[in-house]
Amino acid sequence: MRVVIAGAGIVGRSIARELIGNGHRVLLVDRAPAAMKISSVPDAQWLLADACEVTSLQEADLADCDVVVAATGDDKANLVVSLLAKTEYGVPRTVARVNNPKNEWLFDEAWGVDVAVSTPRLMTALVEEAVSAGELVRLFTFQQGQTSMAEFTLDETSRVVGRTVAEVRLPEDTVLVAIVRGERPIAPDRDDRLEAGDHLMFLSSPAAEDALRTVLGSP
CATH class of the missing domain: 3.40.50.720 (NAD(P)-binding Rossmann-like Domain)
Known part of the structure; x- marks a missing residue:
């Protein structure tokens, strides 16, 4: 290249x-x-x-x-x-x-x-990602602003903890692309059961982020 x-x-x-x-x-x-x-x-x-x-x-x-x-x-x-x-x-x-x-x-x-x-924004996102369990953190945006990568760290109160990937109904235009558990990245399988402390990486449209927060957050 x-x-x-x-x-x-x-x-x-x-x-x-x-x-x-x-x-x-x-x-x-x-x-x-x-x-x-x-x-x-x-x-x-x-x-x-x-x-x-x-x-x-x-x-x-x-x-x-x-x-x-x-x-x-x-x-x-x-x-x-x-x-x-x-x-x-x-x-x-x-x-x-x-x-x-x-x-x-x-x-x-x-x-x-x-x-x-944006280096300042990315650094801010990485700081928030390190300390903000239970919060959706946008890491960056690409494809002319139509798609973003975001991370959500599950805490014990998240409504999806204990569910399998297949049981979680994600918003439209949202894809779970990776689970980071401990130091190990996992390619999501429909039978993988989500645990507190999991870092979930999503690709989504920015418009879907509020709905994604609702899906993943506390009841």
């Missing part, structure tokens, strides 16, 4: 190292000469250019790109890169970094964003 990353700061370089370690080809693009720390990711390709300009994206050969990651520290730039990648070059998948959670509502299909990643 070929990935172009706009923004060669700490975030962009970290993503690049992970992708290269997984066998992917990566091009890092940044307009700041000080960001050209080539020795920090020697196996990546590097391009000194402004990723918000069409000529730069042509030089980056986005037409031959599978994924564009807009990872700059500027939300406006990340939106422009995502929009150009999707509309001008038909890149199959765009992932955009959200620096200010107040701007998160902009990062949708109208701006060419397939997946928006």
Whole structure:
């Protein structure tokens, strides 16, 4: 897979190292000469250019790109890169970094964003997930905001404790994708019986989350 990353700061370089370690080809693009720390990711390709300009994206050969990651520290730039990648070059998948959670509502299909990643929101969700048994915590949203991944930790008062997966009537547009019990992930089977302390991972539409809370919560 070929990935172009706009923004060669700490975030962009970290993503690049992970992708290269997984066998992917990566091009890092940044307009700041000080960001050209080539020795920090020697196996990546590097391009000194402004990723918000069409000529730069042509030089980056986005037409031959599978994924564009807009990872700059500027939300406006990340939106422009995502929009150009999707509309001008038909890149199959765009992932955009959200620096200010107040701007998160902009990062949708109208701006060419397939997946928006808000680090502050994700960190908040992970903190809540660690301490909030009995609460539905949204971890992230993708597919232009139409699908979210959420986690619910069952406590002793949950109405589904002791039931099998098949006995739990989930809301429409909601799928149980994993049960984490202790440190072990479990692929849900209809005969698996739910226990207090189980971490349930769901894919659902954001509109279904209130109904999901009702299903899983205390009587």
